[in-house]
Amino acid sequence: MATSSHDNPALLDIAGVSKAFGSVEVLRSVSLKVDKGEVVTVIGPSGSGKTTLLRCVNFLESYDSGSIRIDGKEVGFREAGTRQRRSERDLAAMRAETGMVFQSFNLFPHLTAAGNIMLGLTKVRGKSKAEARQIAEHWLSRVGLAHKADSLPAELSGGQQQRVGIARAVAMEPKILLLDEITSALDPELVGEVLAVVRSLAEDGMTMVMVTHEMAFARDASSRIVFMADGGVSAVGPPKEILAQETTNERLRSFLARFRASHF
Amino acid sequence: MLSQILYALPFLAQGFALTLWVSLLVVVFSLVAGVAMGVGLVYGPAPLRWAVRIFSDTIRGIPILVLIFFVYYGLPAVGVHLESFWAAVLALTLFKTAQVIEYLRGAVGSIPKGQSEAAMAIGLTFRQRLTYVIFPQAFRRFLPPWINGVTDAVKGSALVSLLGITDLMQAINQVIGRTYEAMPLYILGALIYFAVNYALSYASRRLERRFAFIRD
Numbered sequence: 300m301a302t303s304s305h306d307n308p309a310l311l312d313i314a315g316v317s318k319a320f321g322s323v324e325v326l327r328s329v330s331l332k333v334d335k336g337e338v339v340t341v342i343g344p345s346g347s348g349k350t351t352l353l354r355c356v357n358f359l360e361s362y363d364s365g366s367i368r369i370d371g372k373e374v375g376f377r378e379a380g381t382r383q384r385r386s387e388r389d390l391a392a393m394r395a396e397t398g399m400v401f402q403s404f405n406l407f408p409h410l411t412a413a414g415n416i417m418l419g420l421t422k423v424r425g426k427s428k429a430e431a432r433q434i435a436e437h438w439l440s441r442v443g444l445a446h447k448a449d450s451l452p453a454e455l456s457g458g459q460q461q462r463v464g465i466a467r468a469v470a471m472e473p474k475i476l477l478l479d480e481i482t483s484a485l486d487p488e489l490v491g492e493v494l495a496v497v498r499s500l501a502e503d504g505m506t507m508v509m510v511t512h513e514m515a516f517a518r519d520a521s522s523r524i525v526f527m528a529d530g531g532v533s534a535v536g537p538p539k540e541i542l543a544q545e546t547t548n549e550r551l552r553s554f555l556a557r558f559r560a561s562h563f
Numbered sequence: 564m565l566s567q568i569l570y571a572l573p574f575l576a577q578g579f580a581l582t583l584w585v586s587l588l589v590v591v592f593s594l595v596a597g598v599a600m601g602v603g604l605v606y607g608p609a610p611l612r613w614a615v616r617i618f619s620d621t622i623r624g625i626p627i628l629v630l631i632f633f634v635y636y637g638l639p640a641v642g643v644h645l646e647s648f649w650a651a652v653l654a655l656t657l658f659k660t661a662q663v664i665e666y667l668r669g670a671v672g673s674i675p676k677g678q679s680e681a682a683m684a685i686g687l688t689f690r691q692r693l694t695y696v697i698f699p700q701a702f703r704r705f706l707p708p709w710i711n712g713v714t715d716a717v718k719g720s721a722l723v724s725l726l727g728i729t730d731l732m733q734a735i736n737q738v739i740g741r742t743y744e745a746m747p748l749y750i751l752g753a754l755i756y757f758a759v760n761y762a763l764s765y766a767s768r769r770l771e772r773r774f775a776f777i778r779d
Contacts (some may be wrong), residue, residue: 359680387689395686405681409699418695419685471685 308371310335310506311475313552316355316365325351326362328528333475333508338501340517341510343527344554349510353477354528356508358390369474379479395423398468401479404460405451412439412463413448416470424471438466442496454526457487465496469505476500494520516557518542526551566748571738575706578734579581579755585648585720585730589655590713595661596656607672615664622661628722632653635726651723655716660714670705671697703774710767714760721756731755 318326325348333339341349352361356367358375361384367374374393377383385393407415407482413435420431439445442462444455452460463479468476478497482490494516501507501520511517517524517538524541526534528550534541546552604615622630635650645653654684674697682692724733735752739745 348599357684359683387669389685390750391686391688391691394683397684399681401677401681401684403677405673405677407681407696407700414629419687422695423686467685 308368309333310337310370311356311508312366312368312371313352313356313370314366316352316362316367318351318355318360318362325530326355328365329530329532330365331525331532331535333506335506336504336509337511337523338430338505338521339523339525340521341508341525341527342514342517342554343514343533346525348530349527350479353399353510355507356475356477357394359399367421369393374557381553391423395419395471397472398475399474400461400464400468400476400478400481401550402483404452404457404464404484406460406463406467408452411449411451412444412455412466415452416461416467419467419471435466438470439463441499443492456489457485458492461485461489461493462496465493465500469500475506475508478507478511480512481511482511482513496511514542526554528554566752567742567744571751573733574738575731575751575755576735577728581729582717582720582731583594585652585655585723585728586717589659589716589720592652592656593659593663593716593764594709597660598667601664601667601671602670606689617731619661619664622657623665627655627658627719630658631722633725647726647728648723651726651728652718655719655723658719659712659716662715663709666705666708666712667701669708670701670749671687673704674700678756703771706767706771706774710763714763717718717759717763720755735758 311333313329313331316326316329329348329352329379331339331352341352342347354364356369357366357373361375366376367388371551372393377385377388377389386392404421406412407418410418413432416435416438417431420426420434421428424431425430426434436445439448442465444459444462444466447455447459447463452463454514455463464481481497482493485493489494489515494513497509497516498508498520509517509521519538521538523535524538525532526541526548534546534548534551540546541551544554544555593676600615600618603611604619607615625633631654634645634654635647638645638650678696679692682696687695703735719731723730724736727733727754729737731752735748739748742748
């Protein structure tokens with residue numbers, strides 16, 4: 300379990316990251332460390348900056364100050380402290396170290412399920428078509444879709460599409476997997492199949508940061524829960540602590556109360 | 564009437580070849596320039612975007628005939644002397660380029676942002692994202708207006724006859740000048756233009772159907 304004191308540096312080290320869209324501060328000096336093998340879920344009201352934070356980790360969004368390091372390497376900028384963006388090639392290489400699964404799946408509609416997974420393997424990892432195909436088939440069977448390898452995304456259900464989305468991300472063997480409200484666009488009966496896949500990845504030791512509204516999942520599957528409010532980290536801790544009824548954190552308590560009222 | 568047509572055909576053949584040659588040059592040059600500038604318009608830094616925007620809006624606001632005369636009769640004033648053939652090709656290319664820019668912007672703009680982000684997330688570079696993710700999807704939307712534009716280019720190439728270039732249109736006029744039989748020749752000319760453009764539209768429909776599987 301992670302603590303704030305480390306002998307070896309955290310796999311993901313977010314330190315004092317701030318970001319504003321115009322006059323709106325979406326991230327206020329956010330700091331968070333994630334160790335290898337940890338599953339960290341990020342919860343909080345909408346507009347609290349959860350998704351923005353996640354998108355900063357693979358530099359889909361830039362940030363104004365602070366630093367984000369993966370394995371000690373600054374993600375978007377050439378060096379910590381400088382505002383000099385990495386070159387396009389460098390950024391691409393950095394992004395290949397993280398996997399991301401999106402709320403709206405974002406599968407490539409012109410490629411088959413296997414093709415979606417193979418694209419990064421062949422073009423970024425430089426694998427041969429045959430090898431990439433083998434890896435794609437391996438991951439498709441891991442997510443229970445071996446028989447759908449040659450289906451186009453339009454021929455798959457939402458849950459199936461999202462499982463392909465997960466397979467596409469993990470097939471690249473990322474150091475860390477980012478999951479952005481991956482079940483929010485799914486019909487309720489399809490949520491379970493997707494979460495089951497995430498759970499099995501967690502059991503394999505995949506390091507994950509997951510923005511989610513699935514409290515039961517956060518409670519059962521995460522090593523720590525981060526509660527964000529107003530662009531800052533309001534509380535961090537093991538699920539038991541964060542989801543406890545008697546928490547003294549006012550914001551967290553009202554969030555959970557509202558959540559329980561609407562979901563249970 | 565048939566005999567007049569048969570008499571005219573050899574004269575027209577050369578003009579027809581020139582019409583096709585002008586059209587081909589214009590279509591190829593404008594495709595390359597238009598796609599490059601269109602990518603600049605969609606993804607480029609602000610100054611480049613403005614430059615392309617101004618170019619496209621200006622060119623599209625000028626009648627193509629004015630553009631042709633401007634390049635041929637106007638540019639010599641600033642020391643640019645072009646042969647009539649190349650002046651015509653340049654003017655038509657400028658005009659077509661502005662259109663291709665807009666086709667590309669529309670086609671690429673219709674691809675959801677999530678596609679680029681997903682492509683970034685797996686580590687593809689900008690060039691790879693365009694090549695493997697954006698263009699294959701945009702192609703289906705680009706094709707119909709572009710083929711339309713190609714048929715326009717073939718038809719529009721008839722304007723080069725105004726610079727005294729012997730294309731199909733000019734060849735027809737020359738034959739009429741000798742035979743004083745306008746009607747059969749114009750009908751013949753219309754049929755030739757129609758045949759070319761119908762073949763293009765037909766090919767386009769076939770292609771569109773081949774790419775119809777890309778849904779979104």
